[in-house]
Amino acid sequence: MLSGACGTLALALRGTRAPTSAVARRGLRASGSRPSAERSEKAGEPPRAFDPALLELLVCPLSKKPLRYEASTNELINEELGIAYPIIDGIPNMIPQAARMTRQSKKQEEMEQQ
Incomplete structure (x- = not known):
């Protein structure tokens, strides 16, 4: 189960469409949908916070x-x-x-x- 969830999370983070678990969906929602390059270019934006839901994985x-x-x-x-x-x-x-x-x-x- 854990390897399946990690694989699903990795695919989701790469931008490919794959069914995601509830934990992966929460992690993706918390991190936002913009690519990290866009985030780093924006001045004054605070760093992303760690999502404690990831502790399940x-x-x-x-x-x-x-x-x-x-x-x-x-x-x-x-x-x-x-x-x-x-x-x-x-x-x-x-x-x-x-x-x-x-x-x-x-x-x-x-x-x-x-």
Whole structure:
């Protein structure tokens, strides 16, 4: 089911006509219908906000566990691994190398406590 929804969402984002799930329709409605090139040319337009409905589809690429959206930092958080994926212009950057550590390693914590 998830791969079908992701494929449908990818096709919809490319501009081809394909049946979309309810989550994909909500994501497309929230992001608008104009191409991103037109959006970036408009001066003064605020960046797009992340649509929390996408959390139904997104999981951490490393652990495959659900993510939590943190609005104050505009990141998707994996509590288990202690990493945060940035959201740029409403689009989550799910590349593990782009994630930041949200907590120190146990070794660093032990050294600071001594």
